[in-house]
Amino acid sequence: MTHPLGDNQAREQAAFFGQVTASVTHEIKNHLALINEYNGLLADLLAAHARGRELDPARLAGLSAEVRKQVRQAGEIVGQLNRFAHSVDSEVEEVDLGELVATFAALSARRAQRRRIELKLALPPTAPRLVCQPFLLLLACHCLLEAILEACPEGADLTIDLEGGGERPRLVFECGQAILAGERRLPAWLLTNLNASLATDASRGLALVLGSAASGLEQT
């Protein structure tokens, strides 16, 4: 049976879903591993105390704070993963672009960090809203990030800007150099479904010019 989206499109979407969940579950595992290590260290300190070593209350308080931090961070990334999972619930919906970009950045931070790149956000206080397929927009962001990670040196600066508003907001992946993102990186079917177009800027990076899915449907 053929998938209604076509085999390639379905495969690309499934691969994206798999990559994100694999990366985030790995990150959650890291938080759990750290909590386990802090717990082990507490047990070690108590065992050392039983052998006569003095207990340092500040050290214990520090470990307790570290555990709280890990639990908070794990909770945040689980929340973002939950948002991501729900992005496939409805085909088209109105989204807050700022929230969507923040979700994307949280889910992709680890991927970028492996290349020593910190994802920074430059979002306006009131982000534009757009009618779109949120999962596909996240996939497009992922495609742009992959193109940039492939082209930029380790440790490069990368900021995601959200510019403009109204009908055609722009998502700019700014890395200070021109990036070529052809069909291999950003498939035509994805741009069509998002009613979006790709813009390259020799001095900045890549930009996705977005349009409302509703107007896109009217045009096609």
Add this chain to the structure above:
Amino acid sequence: MRVLLVDDEEELVSTLSERLELRGVANDWATTGEQGLALLAQREYDWVVLDMKMPGLGGLGALKAMRERWPGLRIVVVTGHTSKEDYDAGLAAGADYYLLKPVDVDELLALMQAAGGKARP
């Protein structure tokens, strides 16, 4: 016995370091392969515990450089559950042992004690 721990996850490696210290094992730690190589050049170590997934030089690059310059060093590579490629590459590049991440401090010590004073095969 002196151990060098190399892992880019600072919180994890520093905690492992403290737990080893509480067990009387002298150690230092580094968060990049480059830092690890610099420490090896400064003092003598018996063991290196090396994470395979690191940016920059990476675990594999560091392992190859260590094996070339310090052939007698005993090296434990650390890999994730799903990184069979890292495991295979690590052993091919001259690692002596491997452990799954996160490293269990008692498992690591048991491995070192079992190897004892034996020279690297």
